[in-house]
Amino acid sequence: MTSPVMVIGSGPIGAVVARRLAEDGCPVTILEAGPPISDPPGHHVRNQDRFHRDPDSYFEAIASRLRYFDEAAPARGLPGASVSAAVGGQGVLWTNNCPRPALFERGELVAAGEWDHYLDVAQRYLGVAADTFAGSVRQQRISHRLRPLLVAAGREIREQPMAGHLVDPATIHYVATGDILAGTGVRIEHAAVRRVIVDRGRVSAVELDDGTTLDASAVVVAAGALDTPILLHRSGIRPQAMGKRLTYHPVLYSQLVLDRQLCGGADDVPPRLWIPPTPAAPWNTMILRDTNPVPPSPPDIDIPSDRLVEMQSFCPVDNHPENTMTIGDDGTVRFDVPLREADQVRMAAALADQNTLAGALGRFRSGLEPQWMALGFAHVMGTCRMGRSDDGTCVTDEFGRVWNTDNLYLATVGVIPNSLAVNPTLAGAALAIRSADRLLAQQNSY
Ligand SMILES: Cc1cc2nc3c(=O)[nH]c(=O)nc-3n(C[C@H](O)[C@H](O)[C@H](O)COP(=O)(O)OP(=O)(O)OC[C@H]3O[C@@H](n4cnc5c(N)ncnc54)[C@H](O)[C@@H]3O)c2cc1C
Numbered sequence: 082m083t084s085p086v087m088v089i090g091s092g093p094i095g096a097v098v099a100r101r102l103a104e105d106g107c108p109v110t111i112l113e114a115g116p117p118i119s120d121p122p123g124h125h126v127r128n129q130d131r132f133h134r135d136p137d138s139y140f141e142a143i144a145s146r147l148r149y150f151d152e153a154a155p156a157r158g159l160p161g162a163s164v165s166a167a168v169g170g171q172g173v174l175w176t177n178n179c180p181r182p183a184l185f186e187r188g189e190l191v192a193a194g195e196w197d198h199y200l201d202v203a204q205r206y207l208g209v210a211a212d213t214f215a216g217s218v219r220q221q222r223i224s225h226r227l228r229p230l231l232v233a234a235g236r237e238i239r240e241q242p243m244a245g246h247l248v249d250p251a252t253i254h255y256v257a258t259g260d261i262l263a264g265t266g267v268r269i270e271h272a273a274v275r276r277v278i279v280d281r282g283r284v285s286a287v288e289l290d291d292g293t294t295l296d297a298s299a300v301v302v303a304a305g306a307l308d309t310p311i312l313l314h315r316s317g318i319r320p321q322a323m324g325k326r327l328t329y330h331p332v333l334y335s336q337l338v339l340d341r342q343l344c345g346g347a348d349d350v351p352p353r354l355w356i357p358p359t360p361a362a363p364w365n366t367m368i369l370r371d372t373n374p375v376p377p378s379p380p381d382i383d384i385p386s387d388r389l390v391e392m393q394s395f396c397p398v399d400n401h402p403e404n405t406m407t408i409g410d411d412g413t414v415r416f417d418v419p420l421r422e423a424d425q426v427r428m429a430a431a432l433a434d435q436n437t438l439a440g441a442l443g444r445f446r447s448g449l450e451p452q453w454m455a456l457g458f459a460h461v462m463g464t465c466r467m468g469r470s471d472d473g474t475c476v477t478d479e480f481g482r483v484w485n486t487d488n489l490y491l492a493t494v495g496v497i498p499n500s501l502a503v504n505p506t507l508a509g510a511a512l513a514i515r516s517a518d519r520l521l522a523q524q525n526s527y
Contacts, residue, residue: 085110087287088303091269092170097259097510098492101517108449114273115166123169125255133252137193139372142269143174150414159416159457164307169258177244177255177369179209179507185360188499199511208256209246212439214240220352241355241367247263257436273419276316284489299488299520306461306495320476323465324406328500330395330459333431336373336449339388344464347387358368358502364431365395366501377401394431397500398424406464460505464495481516490516
C-alpha cells in the first residue's frame, strides 16, 4: 500500500493542503503536536456563546495559548513573535479576516490569472464571504461617512471578506480546521515531529519525538512561519536563505467611541470594514468590532458595546536582506529585524491616517488611543521564501518544494517572498493549494 503524504501541522494552511490532496484521492494524514483546545477539536475557540456576548473578553481568554519566543527582547528582536500549538493551530484563535492581496502586492512569481484561480479556491475552502455583514447599520453609516474622504485620496472602503458566516445577527460562526476538513475523512494524529528524514534528496519518513518513524510518500511541512524553519533546521536542512529577508506587520491598534448618529442599536450586526492598501497608502486598515487587548481607562469604562469599534492598521515592513531569524543548534531562536527609515515613514503615515479617520467617526476610547502592539505579534512571513532559482535568496522553488529535494514541500505564509500589507492567511492558503496541485501532478506521473 502507498504510504500517505504527511502534512505536518493542522492549522488552516495544513488543512487546505490536506483537503486538496484528499479530494484527489491521495492518502493523507495530518500530524499535529498540539493538544485539542476547543470543543469539538479543531473548531474555532471563539464560537462559544460567552465571546459573542462579551467580545472584549476574548483576547485575555486566549492569551495563555500564545507561546512567545522572548517577550523581553528589544523591538528589533520581535518581542511579540509567538506560536500556538493546538489542534487547528492558530486557526482556532484567529480573527478570520481574509482580504485578497492587491495586484501591486502579489510579486512576480505567480501570474495574475493563476493567483486569482488559487485565491478563489482558497476562499471556497476557507468559507470566505464578503457580504456577511451587509445588514449592519453601523457598517453602512461608517462607510457612507468615510467614503468621500477616502475616494478623494484614491482609496476605497468595503466589507472585509471573512472566513465565516452569521448564525443569527448576534452570532458569527468562525471557520477553522474542523470546517475545512469536514467530510474529507482526513485524520489528525497527535504526533510531534522531531525531524524529516531525507536521503539523497528524497523524503521517506518522519521521526517523532518518541523515536518512532512513520513512512511517507511525500511530506508537506505546514507548521507555521516560525516552526517550519525550526523543523527544517532540526532535520539538518539549513539553506543559507532560511530565516533571511523575513517580514511582518507592525499593528497599530485603537478603539473608538462612535458618534451616536452612526450607531444602529443594541441588536445591530457588528461591522467589519476594510480599507485596502494602495501604492500611495500601502497599509491595510480594518474597522470592526473585534476584541480589546488593552483595558480602557476612566471615564470610558462602561461604554455600550454597540458604540465601540476597533481600528487596526497593518504596516508592511520591507524584505531587507539583513532581516534575520537565527536558529541555534540548541533550538533557541533570535530575531533581528530593525525598522528602517522607509518602514518608519510608513508607520507614521498609518498613525496620522488613524487619527484622521477616527476624527471623522467619533473619538478614541480613553486608554485605547492608537498604540503599536508588541512588534512581531502579527503575521511573520518570508522565513522560508519561494523563488524562481536557487540563488541563495529562497528556500523553495516557486511551488514550495525545498530546493534539492524531490518530495519535501512547505505550505505556510513563511514562503510568501514579498512584503504584503493584507492579512496573509488567504494568500498563504492559495499558494499552498497550488503547491498541493504540483505535488499531486508529480505523484500521478510516477
Ligand atoms: C489572535 C490572532 C488573530 C489572527 N487573525 C488573523 C486574521 O484575521 N487574518 C489572517 O490572515 N491571519 C490572522 N492570524 C494569523 C493566522 O492565524 C495564521 O496566519 C495562520 O494560523 C497560519 O496557519 P498555518 O496553518 O500556517 O499555521 P498555524 O496555524 O500556526 O499551525 C501550525 C501548527 O503546526 C504545529 N506544529 C509545529 N511544529 C510541529 C511539529 N514539529 N510536529 C507537529 N506539529 C507541529 C503547531 O502545533 C500548530 O498547531 C491571526 C493570529 C492570531 C494569533
